[in-house]
Structures are given as structure tokens and as C-alpha cells.
Amino acid sequence: MSGEPSQADSRFVDTTSPHPADGPGVVRQSGTDDTRPVSPAGSDGPSYPAYQPGPDGSYPAYQPGPDGTYPPYAGYPPGYVPPQPDRLTRLVARIHARTPRWLAPLAVFGCVSAAAGYVLWADPAAADANAQPTCIVKYLTGFDCPGCGGTRAVWYMMHGDIPAAARHHAVLLFAVPFVAYLYVAWAGKALFGWRLPSWEPSSRSLIWFLAAWAAFSVLRNLPWAPFTWFFV
Structure with missing residues (x-):
């Protein structure tokens, strides 16, 4: 009959006619010998085990x-x-x-440490603005891109010169404490079982942050004070 599953269709399971050789609790797919x-x-x-919610009402993974x-x-x-x-x-x-659970936090720490070591070794604060490698946007247009000055800002932060870091990339300086806390909370839980207060940025806060970053990227390219102070 049209619209009804055929006996050979293994997607449907026949639960009404158990096989005589099968014991309780075993079903046999229609048209197959698979149990x-x-x-x-x-x-x-x-x-x-039953898939039951935990004490907080959420279901485990x-x-x-x-x-x-x-x-x-x-x-x-x-x-x-x-x-x-x-x-x-x-x-x-x-x-x-x-x-192992500890591998991911250590891998992230190793990558960040390697990048920080490269910045210390390269000393971007002493390099000319046109030194290689350079920003392709600044090289072609003469304008600062949204990331321009970030490497030098990191170098100044590692040397404790906060005003110079803010001049080169104020948005990065603002974001570093939040990113550092997220990493410490995640790595501490994975490595040592720490239970730090959780903080997850909302979609609205991320939108505001990206909007502020975009505004900073435009304002730092304006050719009059005080915006010229942020031009690098």
C-alpha cells in the first residue's frame, strides 16, 4: 500500500512481532536478522543508565x-x-x-609564551615604521589598520610602560585583563580544579567592544589633536 514502509526497509523496526529466538528486551529490524x-x-x-538531568536541572554531555x-x-x-x-x-x-585535559591549556600557554618571546627579541619599539614585516594596509594607504600598533603595545606592556601601550593600541590594553582572566579561569579548572567566578561575555558586550574598536580605528586616523596622539 502506498505510504506504508516495506518489509525490506531497515529504517523501521518491527516491535509487534518478536522473533521466537529472541529473548526479552531485544528487537529485530524488519527484513533483517540484525538485533x-x-x-x-x-x-x-x-x-x-537513564539519561537524567543533574541537580541543577541540566543534562550532562x-x-x-x-x-x-x-x-x-x-x-x-x-x-x-x-x-x-x-x-x-x-x-x-x-x-x-x-x-589529556591538561594538554590544551599548556599548548595555549606555550604558544602565547613563544609569541611574547619573539616580541621581546624583535624589539618592535626600536624598529622603523616601514621596517619589514609591516602592515600591508599602512604600507599601501598610509592609514593605521585596526591592528596597527598592537605588537608595540604588547612590548610596552611587558616593560610596564602603560601610557606608551595605550598610545599604540588602547583597545588591546583594555582587552588584555579580560582575556587573561578567561584563560586563568579555564586553565585553572582544567589543571588544578579551581572554581573561579565564571564570566562569559554576552553578545551585547561583544558587539559594544567591536563597535568601540571600529570607532578607535577611525578616530586614530583623523589628522587633528587629540586623535593624532594615537596615530602610529
Whole structure:
């Protein structure tokens, strides 16, 4: 009949006619000999812990197994076979499951430390404005781009010269404490189990920050005081 699933369609599961050889809690896909245990807790077949919310009402993350596949859980309706992720997703899940939690914070710290070491070694504050490498926007137009002066601002911050850092990139100087706190809270929780007060910037605050950055990028290029003080 039109609109009804055929017996050979393995997407549908026949739960009304159990196979005589199957025990309780086992369903057989229509048109196949494939059986999958989906027993609820308390039956004779395998059971999985119910997917229940935690004390705060939120549901824990449904994590894949070591092989990257997701096992069924008691929240699925009987006979439902969850779709399995593709090969790339399984690979990423396996890497994530086998990667130590401390590796990511240390990797970020290592990259930032290497960049800071390069800035100290290169001494951009002593370099000419046209020294290589230079900003392609400033080289072609003569105007400061939104990132111009950031490297020199970092150099001055590492030397404790806050006024000079603000002159070269005030927006970066403003953002550094917030970014540093986010990193310390994340790395401290992953490495030492610290529970620092959580802070997640809202979408509105990010929009205001980007708007302020855009305004700073325009104002610093105006050819009269006091905006010329920020031109680098």
C-alpha cells in the first residue's frame, strides 16, 4: 500500500512481532536478522543508565565511547537506532577522548609564551615604521589598520610602560585583563580544579567592544589633536 514502509526497509523496526529466538528486551529490524539490545533497566537484556538531568536541572554531555560511537541509552524509544557519526567526527571524538585535559591549556600557554618571546627579541619599539614585516594596509594607504600598533603595545606592556601601550593600541590594553582572566579561569579548572567566578561575555558586550574598536580605528586616523596622539 502506498505510504506504508516495506518489509525490506531497515529504517523501521518491527516491535509487534518478536522473533521466537529472541529473548526479552531485544528487537529485530524488519527484513533483517540484525538485533540490537535496547532493554530498559530491569529487563534481562543489557541496560544503559537513564539519561537524567543533574541537580541543577541540566543534562550532562552525551559522550562517545573510546571508539567514537555513541551507545544507546534508556531515553531512546524502544527499537530506535541512533544515527552514527561519520568517519571524521569519530576521529575527532577519539582524539578528544584520548587527549589529556591538561594538554590544551599548556599548548595555549606555550604558544602565547613563544609569541611574547619573539616580541621581546624583535624589539618592535626600536624598529622603523616601514621596517619589514609591516602592515600591508599602512604600507599601501598610509592609514593605521585596526591592528596597527598592537605588537608595540604588547612590548610596552611587558616593560610596564602603560601610557606608551595605550598610545599604540588602547583597545588591546583594555582587552588584555579580560582575556587573561578567561584563560586563568579555564586553565585553572582544567589543571588544578579551581572554581573561579565564571564570566562569559554576552553578545551585547561583544558587539559594544567591536563597535568601540571600529570607532578607535577611525578616530586614530583623523589628522587633528587629540586623535593624532594615537596615530602610529
